Amino acid sequence: MVDPVKPMIPTSHWCLSENAPLGSKSVWVKCPGCNRKAQLDHEVDASGNVAPSLDCTNPDCSYHEFVRLEGWPGGGELQLLG
Numbered sequence: 001m002v003d004p005v006k007p008m009i010p011t012s013h014w015c016l017s018e019n020a021p022l023g024s025k026s027v028w029v030k031c032p033g034c035n036r037k038a039q040l041d042h043e044v045d046a047s048g049n050v051a052p053s054l055d056c057t058n059p060d061c062s063y064h065e066f067v068r069l070e071g072w073p074g075g076g077e078l079q080l081l082g
């Protein structure tokens with residue numbers, strides 16, 4: 001079984017909140033559709049796959065995709081961005 005290709009969120013569009021551990025409730029993502037910044041209450045696996053899908057909180061934006069975070073450190077050394 002092959003995973004479908006997911007849109008990548010570039011490193012410039014997500015960051016880890018300071019001093020937060022890797023995982024849920026510690027990642028901020030800028031919506032690729034409208035650039036609204038929102039905190040993920042999602043799970044992110046070691047490969048950067050976000051689950052469940054990224055559903056934009058902006059009522060004027062219909063962005064709703066399964067995505068991957070580009071450059072996700074996967075539990076290694078973290079670089080805080082943004």
Ligand SMILES: [Zn+2]
Nearest residue numbers: 031034056061
């Ligand atoms: Zn959006």
